[in-house]
Amino acid sequence: MLYKTVFTLLYSLAATSGFSLLLSWACAKEEAPHKVTSAVVAPAPVRVVDAHPSLKFDAPVLYTYAPDGTNRMFVLEQPGRIKLVNQTTNAATATTYLDIKKQVAYGGEMGLLGLAFHPNFKQNGFFYVNYTREGNGHPRETVISRFKASSASATQVDPATETILFTFRQPYANHNGGGTMFGPDGFLYISTGDGGSGGDPQNNAQNRASLLGKMLRIDVNGTDKGNYGIPKDNPYVGNKDGFREEIYAYGLRNPWRFSFDKKGQLWVGDVGQNKIEEVDVVTKGGNYGWRIREAMDPYKGDEKSGDPLINPIHEYSHANGDLSVTGGVVYEGKALPELTNKYIFADYVSGKVWALTPTGQNKATNQVLIDRAGTISSFGEDRAGEVYLCDHAEGKILKLVK
Template identity: 90%
Template structure:
């Protein structure tokens, strides 16, 4: 009875705000008590990629351009763990520990990681985390750390150089995606600042960094420890628009990725009706809070630029409540998934494959009915796809 009462409260909170990991986990537990993967499409399934290992709330699985077999697991509480993919080692070692810097809980924490394209030469990696307290307001931090060598087993937290910080008015909707694009620039996804309904209208406000896709030049210095790419849409504008902005009108773009064509795919978490997948282009306005996907949310508000619709949207009607953006499959083991966008829902645990059909449209198929509480997707060096099970602490691999 107490559990039902707590769950009812969590649902009521979720109705006016993006699902935090805590709320989403409770919903997922209630709606889909069978956590064993079910193969709906009879073509693919997931297996535990590291069966002897458990991680603390994993939110990313990635690799560095370091010439090794290492894979890196981002733990939301503030650690980066490393495992050897070739030997499937029975232990994971701590590569970087910044738990004492990170404000962790709900949607806050260590949320993003990207290795410099020249990491093998310079040892630079970039993280995205929230901090609060100890003299700091609640804010997002984008910072750089330096490994002593490309194959070093540990990084000293004292090597941190902060590039960029921006305030977070609420504890939710922190975005967190951090990735280098094929152009060599660092892309950062930011949420609208939180609460529910974007009360400060940050996503449409181009003087704010919230509710945006940002793009910065980590090799530049015109902003101090970073630069602005010369072709960013608001370079040199006289209206106070932030030059870091690449695209805007996003609610909580938690995870994004690039395909081999250079297209930028974003999973944007909805308010209380619709989740969406966007293919984001420079200068684009993706509608929030005027629209939630294609549905009017505050339709009487005026847009500065034409609104770009999603390539795909889905409703909350079937218990799918919080999108986890994924990757376009470019591996060899699952040829039937070639060039399809693989994504999931954190609450229901469903995994889908989206096939673009032109003119900003796509067809969608269910791959797995329940894979886990999927917080993120990852790829290895040969393009095979992995899923982070946030609640169970597992790294799952997509296989036949």
């Protein structure tokens, strides 16, 4: 009876939280804890405060800024809106910058999931979003599209300015990925989940003819694919094997959030199956193992069937109630010098926040920063490099401070 009650609670939480990992954890069989080799060091004296105390957002999943020369910050709300706030004035209300709620399929892990401003946004007004839709004649699918602001200082954007770059089918409602960010090379990177269900039943992550379970890289200024192009140095450009040319790396399960550091390294938090969460430093053409492996543990398949598998830089088990990694950012601000060059990430379920310090090739030490910060769905940075956390359930934007 207790198990049934706990299962019912977890199912309810999974259905409302935006992430289904809780449900998969409830269904998992008990297994011996996985041994994690990264060392743990002493906590740092940091905490979080409410960055916008008078505001509450609807399931926030991103906090970011545009290269527009202002103090404006943008909050991505999963149901289908982008809110505009001023970082310095802390106004009592937030402006709705874009509302596409009517065309977004929202629920569980679906919704408006990614936002990236063009490097030349101040001149062209372009920004890009990643969302799911279904119904009204559409199958369940991910949409990557561009919108245009009338000026860099505009406070509202007309939804009719949308131009769809491309779409791809989602066989199940979960594992949609959703990360969307311009890299230092000027190309747009997009993280995609393996298509959902459990255990990647279609083996999408290892299938390079599919866009699912991948890190994609496209040229938004190109036209060879219609409304976008393929960077000439993408790993599968011109291949004769039917591999998708948009693919930058593969073998990922649900790389919900990723970021670049000042060295240009691509950091990804990849959500695990039933046992292990992982953090990867992703390189071009790399195979990160899913579903052959869950982090370093064998899962299903043959390691000799594709490219050599690349180990995560860090992994952690579910043994202590940490069940769903939220990828973060490398700290490059000034207010917390003790965190400089450390990768700050979290667990959505436990609310724990850590700092990872690289110590060599795929090696790192890890330290707990905060035992419970909230239901952290995403991280963000302001123009000064200070770090923010999105509390998904409470609708708050939190700032990391001393």
